[in-house]
Every structure is written in C-alpha cells, then in structure tokens.
Amino acid sequence: xxxxxxxxxxxxxxxxxxxxxxxxxxxxxxxxxxxxxxxxxxxxxxxxxxxxxxxxxxxxxxxxxxxxxxxxxxxxxxxxxxxxxxxxxxxxxxxxxxxxxxxxxxxxxxxxxxxxxxxxxxxxxxxxxxxxxxxxxxxxxxxxxxxxxxxxxxxxxxxxxxxxxxxxxxxxxxxxxxxxxxxxxxxxxxxxxxxxxxxxxxxxxxxxxxxxxxxxxxxxxxxxxxxxxxxxxxxxxxxxxxxxxxxxxxxxxxxxxxxxxxxxxxxxx
Numbered sequence: 036x037x038x039x040x041x042x043x044x045x046x047x048x049x050x051x052x053x054x055x056x057x058x059x060x061x062x063x064x065x066x067x068x069x070x071x072x073x074x075x076x077x078x079x080x081x082x083x084x085x086x087x088x089x090x091x092x093x094x095x096x097x098x099x100x101x102x103x104x105x106x107x108x109x110x111x112x113x114x115x116x117x118x119x120x121x122x123x124x125x126x127x128x129x130x131x132x133x134x135x136x137x138x139x140x141x142x143x144x145x146x147x148x149x150x151x152x153x154x155x156x157x158x159x160x161x162x163x164x165x166x167x168x169x170x171x172x173x174x175x176x177x178x179x180x181x182x183x184x185x186x187x188x189x190x191x192x193x194x195x196x197x198x199x200x201x202x203x204x205x206x207x208x209x210x211x212x213x214x215x216x217x218x219x220x221x222x223x224x225x226x227x228x229x230x231x232x233x234x235x236x237x238x239x240x241x242x243x244x245x246x247x248x249x250x251x252x253x254x255x256x257x258x259x260x261x262x263x264x265x266x267x268x269x270x271x272x273x274x275x276x277x278x279x280x281x282x283x284x285x286x287x288x289x290x291x292x293x294x295x296x297x298x299x300x301x302x303x304x
Contacts, residue, residue: 037086041076044095046121051104053122055095058083063091064300065128069119070094071137072226073194073215075101078136081207081289087297093131095122097139099222101214110222111229112238116145123153132156132300136285138163138230141238148241155303157246157269158296161282163257164264165235171256172231179227182220191215200253200281207286239268246272247299249292251280 037058044053056076068079076083076094086092096103097115109118119142123131133154135143140162147154166172178190191212218226246269250262266272275295277284285292 036084039080039083044122044125046118046125050118050121051098051106053095053097053103053118054101055093055122055126056080056083057091057093058086059091060088061091063087063089064297064304065131066090066092066296066300067119067123067128067131067133067143068092068094069133069135069139069143070097070100071135071139072230073100073191073218073223074136074139074211075103075214075217077101077210077214078283079285080210082285082293085290085293087293089297090293090300093122093126093128095119097142099226100218102217105219105222108225110225112141112145112233114229115142116149119143119146120150120153129153130155132158132296132303134158134160134296135162136160137282141230141233141235144242145238147244147246148238151242151244154244156299157242157244158249158299159246159265160249160285160292161251161254161257162248162265163235164239164261164268166230167235168261169256176227176231179223182223184220186216186218186220186223188212188216197255198282199287200251200279201287203286236264236268239265242269243271245299245303247295248272248274249277249284249295250274251277251282251284251287253279254282256282
C-alpha cells in the first residue's frame, strides 16, 4: 500500500489555497487526478493507496470543495481549468497526464485543448460528452437550485450511492459524503450551474493530445453514444469499456484503472 502525503498548494494572489494528496515515487510519470462535482481528493484515495511504482500522482481538491478555500465566485469550468494550470505551476509540473473523473474531465480537457505544451496525455473516466440531453441531471438541478445551508445529508448520500454498479466500502462512502457536505449550498448550485450553462461539446474541440476514454457499461448517467461524442471530437482517442462497472470506475476497480493508466502513460514519457 502506497503512502499518501497531504499538502497545501498556494496558487497565487487572488487564487484559492488547494489541499492536495500526493503518492508515488518522485521519478514516476507525473499524473494529475482531477475530481468531479462535489468531490475532493478523497475520491481518488483508493487509487492513491494502490499507486504503482511507475506513477507519481497529484490529486488537488478544487476551489469550494472539501477543505479548499471557498471564494464567492469562480465556479465555471473555465475557472476550474485556470486553477488546474495554476496548481501545476505551484507544484512545479511542466507536463503531466491529466486524469479527469466524471465532470472533472471537463476542466481537464479544457486545459488539454488550450495548453497541449503542458499536457502529455488525457484520460477521461466516466466523463460526459454533453449534459444537455441528460434528464436525470436536469431533475437534480431542480433540487439544487433551491438548496439552502445546511445541505441535507440524505441528498448527498443518495447522490453518491447511486453512481456505482457494484458495492463500495461503507466507510469510504461515508468519507466522500462527508467531503461533499463541506461544500456550501452555493457551491453545489454555482458549480452545477456552470456545467449546465457551458457548451460542453465546444470544450472537446482542439484537443490534439493522446486521449483514453474509459466508460463503465452500467453507467446510470452516460451511455455509449455520449462517449462516442468524445471519440468523434478528439482525433487521437480510444475507448476502453469496463463491463459491469458504473459511473465511477475508479471507486469500483481502482487497481484496474491504475494498470490501464500506467500502460497509457508509459507511451507519453
């Protein structure tokens, strides 16, 4: 089991402080794990604990989430992408493989499209091509837009509990729910608003770095056609299907994700 160290990254004047977890050998291929909506670095804890010798992982908690600073604004995908680049600068990463989980893949692909000089590869784990055609997301927005503090724990538990096709440890699930409740209602609202108002298909244009798309065929949110949207837009991309897995493949089979990530990263450096 790999050791996981937690540090704080100060991104500079006018930007938030972001906690981040780090695991792996210093000489390993650098990867940056980018969490999705309401998560924190803890969502990647199973992967960090199982980190392979050839990888060196950084997992920042994004603004407004977990124990990160919670500024009054800046919750659009573009804002998170800007923070991601500032995070890489703060920890001295000139190039890295970006690994986006769920909606975290949106800001990862924005950065990959804008700064291919800083991104050696892109891995998208259960990332939406678009949200405009997802009725379940629209229904959730109707709840979130009216949220008040404190956020109901039952809402956070139902959200986390319904994203996997196979059971995950109850202790781990409690941790990620606890982390999601550290985000105030305005962060729940403004982050989802930013995703819904953004043209997510446009964030797929101009990506020229090699890209691995990973999708669980029991994903309750995303279907195969949605993933095809990504494949059609990114020239150097390929799909890896995890049969029997749900939306969060990195919760359900972190060891397999790491093996596939290591094989992909081996060709980038």
